[in-house]
Amino acid sequence: MPAAALPLGPRIALVAVGVVVLFVTAGGVVRVLIVPRPPAHGLSTLSMRLVRRTFRRAARIRRTYAARDALLVLSEPVALVALLVSWMALTVVGFALLLWGDGATGFAAAFDQAGSSVFTLGGVSGHQPGAQIISFVAAGAGLTLVALEIAYLPALYGSYNRRETLVTLLESRAGAPAWGPEILARHHLVGLVGNLPALFADWERWAADVAESHTSYPSLLYFRSPRARNSWVISLLAVMDAAALMLAIDPEGAPMEARMCVRMGFTALRDIAHVAGVAFDPDPDPDGTIELPRSEFEATVDHLVELGYTTSRARDEMWMHFRGWRVNYETVTYELARVVDAPPATWSGPRDLGRGGELEPERPVDRQPRHPDGDRA
Numbered sequence: 001m002p003a004a005a006l007p008l009g010p011r012i013a014l015v016a017v018g019v020v021v022l023f024v025t026a027g028g029v030v031r032v033l034i035v036p037r038p039p040a041h042g043l044s045t046l047s048m049r050l051v052r053r054t055f056r057r058a059a060r061i062r063r064t065y066a067a068r069d070a071l072l073v074l075s076e077p078v079a080l081v082a083l084l085v086s087w088m089a090l091t092v093v094g095f096a097l098l099l100w101g102d103g104a105t106g107f108a109a110a111f112d113q114a115g116s117s118v119f120t121l122g123g124v125s126g127h128q129p130g131a132q133i134i135s136f137v138a139a140g141a142g143l144t145l146v147a148l149e150i151a152y153l154p155a156l157y158g159s160y161n162r163r164e165t166l167v168t169l170l171e172s173r174a175g176a177p178a179w180g181p182e183i184l185a186r187h188h189l190v191g192l193v194g195n196l197p198a199l200f201a202d203w204e205r206w207a208a209d210v211a212e213s214h215t216s217y218p219s220l221l222y223f224r225s226p227r228a229r230n231s232w233v234i235s236l237l238a239v240m241d242a243a244a245l246m247l248a249i250d251p252e253g254a255p256m257e258a259r260m261c262v263r264m265g266f267t268a269l270r271d272i273a274h275v276a277g278v279a280f281d282p283d284p285d286p287d288g289t290i291e292l293p294r295s296e297f298e299a300t301v302d303h304l305v306e307l308g309y310t311t312s313r314a315r316d317e318m319w320m321h322f323r324g325w326r327v328n329y330e331t332v333t334y335e336l337a338r339v340v341d342a343p344p345a346t347w348s349g350p351r352d353l354g355r356g357g358e359l360e361p362e363r364p365v366d367r368q369p370r371h372p373d374g375d376r377a
Contacts, residue, residue: 072341163220166203177343233348249309252312281331296347333349338351345359
């Protein structure tokens with residue numbers, strides 16, 4: 001129906017709907033790309049949530065974790081592209097409604113003109129002042145949107161690279177997937193326990209950086225590590241478990257950095273949990289229960305003692321203090337690991353999509369050169 005034949009009432013309604021669409025789209029762009037706070041769950045992120053749900057449903061039929069990871073690694077990049085495309089599409093629709101309501105052209109021509117203005121900075125046919133103004137504004141909006149998207153992606157991947165650098169470095173210290181007791185065992189076996197304070201200090205700063213970046217850019221929660229067995233959630237859990245173990249079994253030998261690392265770690269996880277919509281107790285009872293069985297803790301302590309690791313507490317006290325530390329971060333970590341379908345590492349809780357048992361950390365083969373007589377060095 002030609003726009004000129006439309007009564008004034010419908011034309012006003014078209015303009016009003018177009019303005020609403022553009023304001024909603026602009027609000028989503030500003031909240032996601034500019035405002036350094038997590039965006040609310042609204043129309044601006046609907047496309048991303050739909051893509052994530054689709055990938056998770058498809059991942060349920062995969063039989064192994066490696067197969068699920070190979071599929072889920074595509075989820076967030078596709079969701080991000082869907083978000084950017086939806087913004088461009090809504091911008092075109094909004095300006096098409098304005099052009100149609102202006103009365104200068106029909107809907108098909110208005111849609112074509114809006115797309116031309118937003119994507120190619122084209123002009124309008126004819127000399128209608130209203131259509132000319134709308135076209136120029138559409139061209140400016142399209143150019144601004146493209147510029148913001150171009151600036152957004154480097155910031156996003158810069159934060160991702162900073163996160164993954166330390167996660168990858170941890171692989172040689174904690175295995176893959178990472179496990180807290182493995183950190184203590186490996187450092188003790190090679191005589192590098194004195195390096196643990198620096199490790200905990202690095203992870204304290206890392207946790208602060210991740211808390212800031214992942215609450216500002218929630219997409220980073222779902223970006224998976226380049227290696228299937230690595231995960232930012234599991235790595236932080238392993239470092240906090242290692243620090244909590246040191247504080248529990250040998251408080252006199254535990255460095256101050258261990259305490260600060262655990263505190264910053266669970267503070268970061270709680271900040272991220274707010275963004276991910278994960279419920280948690282902000283003030284857990286230090287005498288409360290945890291899901292990790294005491295038998296697994298006891299077996300771990302026995303192994304560390306066999307290796308010669310120093311202990312200075314009775315077993316009951318060790319468990320009491322370890323439980324008192326872990327209660328601060330166990331539930332929130334398990335829930336985040338479930339949300340992002342992190343590798344099913346030891347001491348990391350259940351998974352919604354998981355099949356099979358836990359993944360043991362991969363350990364390097366102990367190879368040493370031989371003496372000329374054939375004996376090991």
